[in-house]
Amino acid sequence: MSRNEKSSASSGFAKLPPSLRAERQGAVAILRLARPEKRNALDDVTVEGIEAFFSAIPDGVGAVVLAGDGEHFSAGLDLTELTERSVAEGIAHSQLWHRAFERIEYGKVPVVAVLHGAVVGGGLELAAAAHVRVADRTAYYALPEGSRGIYVGGGGSVRLPPLIGLARMQAMMLTGYTLSAEDGQAIGLTQFLVDSGQGLAKGMELAQKIAGNAPFTNYAVMHVLPRIAASDPATGFATEALTAAIAQGEPEAKARLKAFLEKRGPKTVRG
Ligand code: 1HE
Numbered sequence: 001m002s003r004n005e006k007s008s009a010s011s012g013f014a015k016l017p018p019s020l021r022a023e024r025q026g027a028v029a030i031l032r033l034a035r036p037e038k039r040n041a042l043d044d045v046t047v048e049g050i051e052a053f054f055s056a057i058p059d060g061v062g063a064v065v066l067a068g069d070g071e072h073f074s075a076g077l078d079l080t081e082l083t084e085r086s087v088a089e090g091i092a093h094s095q096l097w098h099r100a101f102e103r104i105e106y107g108k109v110p111v112v113a114v115l116h117g118a119v120v121g122g123g124l125e126l127a128a129a130a131h132v133r134v135a136d137r138t139a140y141y142a143l144p145e146g147s148r149g150i151y152v153g154g155g156g157s158v159r160l161p162p163l164i165g166l167a168r169m170q171a172m173m174l175t176g177y178t179l180s181a182e183d184g185q186a187i188g189l190t191q192f193l194v195d196s197g198q199g200l201a202k203g204m205e206l207a208q209k210i211a212g213n214a215p216f217t218n219y220a221v222m223h224v225l226p227r228i229a230a231s232d233p234a235t236g237f238a239t240e241a242l243t244a245a246i247a248q249g250e251p252e253a254k255a256r257l258k259a260f261l262e263k264r265g266p267k268t269v270r271g
Contacts, residue, residue: 012059028207042078043081044078054103101129117140121143124160142178192206217253
């Protein structure tokens with residue numbers, strides 16, 4: 001058993017390959033892409049490790065921070081693994097990515113992605129599966145699939161158009177156009193932009209706040225809200241009413257509302 005496997009097992013995380021490293025800080029788990037010598041390129045073993053990690057989040061973890069070691073978040077698909085695949089193997093490969101990233105988007109707890117350096121191809125698809133994205137000023141975004149003669153396969157066709165716009169995604173794939181960290185923030189791809197090297201601290205601060213939310217609210221934001229957003233308005237209103245009613249009936253909500261009314265709860269302040 002490697003040192004990495006031992007530390008994963010002792011902290012309750014799934015067994016991880018050497019290209020991934022998990023640690024826990026209180027109610028927050030941090031999963032790092034740990035293959036900086038290959039710019040955190042995502043090979044099959046790493047994607048399987050991501051699936052395993054997000055399928056077995058230990059009890060008591062209320063949020064995950066996803067970050068990358070080295071100068072770049074991720075260079076995307078490991079291009080060395082692409083050369084000899086048949087069409088059937090290509091489909092199975094894409095489905096592996098779909099499964100793994102589905103475990104992020106519709107998993108147990110919210111995920112904060114901390115982005116820096118290259119966030120390209122499959123790296124951008126991975127980031128798109130998170131719920132909150134923080135970038136530092138070194139981050140840049142690209143979809144070099146076009147220039148490599150391939151196509152996105154990690155759910156980018158589904159997740160990226162609502163996030164960055166269909167036309168922008170088409171331009172990025174067709175022309176190799178790169179988005180800067182500032183561009184990404186301006187269009188809402190990221191929700192927080194911080195100075196170089198400050199991303200992890202900001203991501204941890206946000207994850208701790210998320211982990212302190214009422215669990216039902218986090219569940220509803222992760223699992224119900226995207227379904228409402230994708231449904232017709234009548235279904236959306238009915239589902240929202242049910243979700244709101246369940247949330248306010250939870251003891252946790254009653255305690256938080258009581259605390260506010262007794263002047264003990266936090267006020268909403270300007271950001
Ligand atoms: C890699 C990969 C990779 C680096 N697969 N090995 N992704 C891309 O088209 C992006 C390809 N990578 C790059 O454009 C650059 O590497 C970076 C801009 C990310 C970083 O540049 P740099 O100068 O820091 O590093 P480097 O010297 O280019 O690479 C360092 C090593 O990482 C080198 O290996 P070495 O053995 O020669 O040291 C590179 O070969 C290796 N490396 N990127 C394999 N991607 C589900 S479908 C998703 C489809 C896609 O993701 S397509 C986009 C693929």
